[in-house]
Amino acid sequence: MTRSGPCDVHTVALNPAIDLTVGLSQLVPGEVARARSARHDPGGKGVNVASCLADWGTAVTIHGLLGLENAARFEALFAAKGISDAMVRLPQATRTNIKLLEEGGRTTDVNLPGFSASARDLAAVEASLAPLGAGALVAISGSQPQGLEDEASARLTAALTRRGARVVLDVSGAPLRAALARAPDALPFAIKPNRHELEACLRADLSRRADLVAAARGLVARGIGLVIVSLGTEGAIFLSAAAELQALPMALSQGSTVGAGDAMVAGVVAALAEGLGPEALAARATAFAVGKLRNAGPHLPEQGEIRALERAVAVRPLAEWLAQEPGA
């Protein structure tokens, strides 16, 4: 595997998780379910992003917080994939999140709150990111542990942005709202909410395409370089000052959808690191997400398969998608 990338690439996971994926024929709430299979994978958004980037051949360092009690599973992943480990250890256990995967691919996630962290722990993560400035690309992903202020990810983003790093931020809820409330010189370079997360953050109904696009354009006008909204089987929209695009994946395989969004973030980071233009970036990000569906755990298929998927992604002007409002 070739290592590539003129940029210095990093990810941040403040609240990683071991994903316990339980295979069931069907989930019926309130009834006893007999599991057909179970597997444990090191996960959490920042871990998944780092793992997919490493599979692609990008040299990557992971930062954030990790429970000392069950760190071995993560350390084994980092060692196997050559991921540089700069995570701060807490004398606790990393959470286990439950993924109930039914035949046909429908997944129900039960995400636990995880360990508690303090302002001092966040300061230790900030210290590990302190050397990063211009030339660095940093993906900050996932929820924040209990004990940290809603501002935690926004604060890391602001410091990195002010030093000239580009931050790709994939958080939701109050942490996303806090990051978007910042002054233009402290905003992330890119965000990737799904439609529901953007609606919750902006407290707006964005079910109509026109409203969704207007909201995304508003964020670009405020100074976010790249706004990506993921739309499940409808693909994703990509808006920047340079281009407005929709990328539509080919027929999807029926694997667990867990981590597909993280793979998309990894694809965005890989594309930015390689200096790809907007169309190629949209195709790369979508191919990573589709490729991830084919694999259990935080793993991408090999490069050749991703490049074939990339060629099969349909990227078109956003105006075409906008003109086809369902029910209009």
Ligand SMILES: O=P(O)(O)OC[C@H]1O[C@](O)(CO)[C@@H](O)[C@@H]1O
């Ligand atoms: O940090 P959150 O929002 O609780 O999400 C964590 C979950 O998301 C995933 O990263 C998938 O996106 C899982 O690996 C993990 O269990």
